[in-house]
Amino acid sequence: MGNILSTTLKYSSISAAALVGIYACFLGLIANNFFQAHAVYLHAIQMTWFKDLNVPEIFGFLHNQVTPFSIKSSDGESLYAWHILPPELYRKNEEKLLAEPAGFVQDITSRLAFRLLQDDPDAVLILHFHGAGGTVGSGYRTPNYRALSAGRPEKIHVLTFDYRGFGYSTGSPSEQGMLLDGLAVVDWATRVAGIPPERILIFSQSMGTAVASAIINHFALESPATIFAGTVFVAAFVDVPTLVATYRIAGTIPILGPLAKFPIAFRYLSTFIRDKWLTGDRLAGYVKVNEAAGRKYRLTFIHAQDDYDIPWTHTPTTFHRAVNATVPRGITFEDLEAEKDIIKRDLGEAGTVVEWRTETGVLREEILKYGLHDVIMGNPIVTLAVMRMLDSK
Numbered sequence: 001m002g003n004i005l006s007t008t009l010k011y012s013s014i015s016a017a018a019l020v021g022i023y024a025c026f027l028g029l030i031a032n033n034f035f036q037a038h039a040v041y042l043h044a045i046q047m048t049w050f051k052d053l054n055v056p057e058i059f060g061f062l063h064n065q066v067t068p069f070s071i072k073s074s075d076g077e078s079l080y081a082w083h084i085l086p087p088e089l090y091r092k093n094e095e096k097l098l099a100e101p102a103g104f105v106q107d108i109t110s111r112l113a114f115r116l117l118q119d120d121p122d123a124v125l126i127l128h129f130h131g132a133g134g135t136v137g138s139g140y141r142t143p144n145y146r147a148l149s150a151g152r153p154e155k156i157h158v159l160t161f162d163y164r165g166f167g168y169s170t171g172s173p174s175e176q177g178m179l180l181d182g183l184a185v186v187d188w189a190t191r192v193a194g195i196p197p198e199r200i201l202i203f204s205q206s207m208g209t210a211v212a213s214a215i216i217n218h219f220a221l222e223s224p225a226t227i228f229a230g231t232v233f234v235a236a237f238v239d240v241p242t243l244v245a246t247y248r249i250a251g252t253i254p255i256l257g258p259l260a261k262f263p264i265a266f267r268y269l270s271t272f273i274r275d276k277w278l279t280g281d282r283l284a285g286y287v288k289v290n291e292a293a294g295r296k297y298r299l300t301f302i303h304a305q306d307d308y309d310i311p312w313t314h315t316p317t318t319f320h321r322a323v324n325a326t327v328p329r330g331i332t333f334e335d336l337e338a339e340k341d342i343i344k345r346d347l348g349e350a351g352t353v354v355e356w357r358t359e360t361g362v363l364r365e366e367i368l369k370y371g372l373h374d375v376i377m378g379n380p381i382v383t384l385a386v387m388r389m390l391d392s393k
């Protein structure tokens with residue numbers, strides 16, 4: 001008996017030591033750039049394997065409703081993109097669209113779909129910044145495009161693209177590179193398609209919210225500044241170091257959670273994180289510069305409480321960073337939460353909505369009870385978020 005017990009103890013201490021060792025190796029791996037890039041961006045996980053993105057019918061679109069083409073970044077990468085026509089505009093031009101050849105297009109400006117976007121003075125263009133992993137065609141992204149156009153089915157076009165290293169795009173992802181990708185897409189929208197920023201909206205989800213906030217901040221700080229009609233963030237996170245502390249593989253296994261209890265060790269490890277994506281800082285900067293200049297701006301944050309990829313609590317944290325920047329002397333997170341308890345609309349099973357208005361800015365926070373990490377993208381609240389921005393004074 002005693003023997004068995006001591007043997008068991010011996011083995012359990014060996015396995016505990018082994019676990020600590022494995023975790024240490026894992027932390028070592030995390031400090032490695034190549035591993036980090038794959039863990040953060042998941043670009044190797046295409047989800048649309050064996051499906052040809054140049055055949056959009058496979059993903060549930062009408063014949064020639066989608067024009068596959070590519071956009072060049074300033075540093076020479078080729079970004080694979082889809083221009084998606086809204087359904088009623090498609091119907092009105094169906095015969096002519098059906099007569100055009102299908103598949104990848106070298107010169108998009110030669111296409112009817114492009115001219116329908118370029119020539120309509122009321123057309124709206126949504127620039128779509130998708131999340132980590134997959135391609136323009138994966139998962140809940142396709143119902144998401146439909147939800148975005150649904151409010152004005154003759155007017156709202158969607159431009160979606162794969163960042164460098166994703167899908168058919170060249171290169172490999174990094175914060176610096178993906179910023180250039182975002183700039184290239186905006187440049188295409190404003191200069192090639194000739195759409196003024198008042199008719200451009202930005203939709204982003206998950207990883208894409210980090211890219212989108214960097215892009216809107218970049219254009220707000222330029223002189224002259226460019227301010228888009230509005231930006232929608234679904235499942236945002238405040239920054240990567242905070243995200244890795246709260247991220248759980250498949251919603252159950254915390255990755256760096258154990259380490260987050262040791263702030264010094266955690267801060268040390270954080271210094272190895274290459275791409276930090278400081279969304280909180282960028283949005284604070286964006287709001288501040290718009291408030292100072294008295295410019296109209298619209299931000300909507302949407303998150304579902306049952307999101308187990310990015311905990312929903314990231315959205316109140318991110319929202320606070322933006323709202324705090326509207327208050328000259330700042331407002332603490334706790335004070336804002338108390339204020340929100342007063343102004344919050346409780347929609348029962350649909351969740352809660354907070355709208356924070358300044359003279360020129362509208363910041364909305366919508367916390368849903370249901371919607372997971374990506375099912376939420378096809379929800380009509382996405383359609384309404386777009387319509388509110390288009391109608392807002």
Ligand SMILES: *[C@@H]1O[C@H](CO)[C@@H](O)[C@H](O)[C@H]1NC(C)=O
Nearest residue numbers: 284321324325328329330331
């Ligand atoms: C909130 O705003 C104040 C004033 O601008 C600033 O000093 C403070 O650092 C901000 N807090 C956060 C969490 O961003």
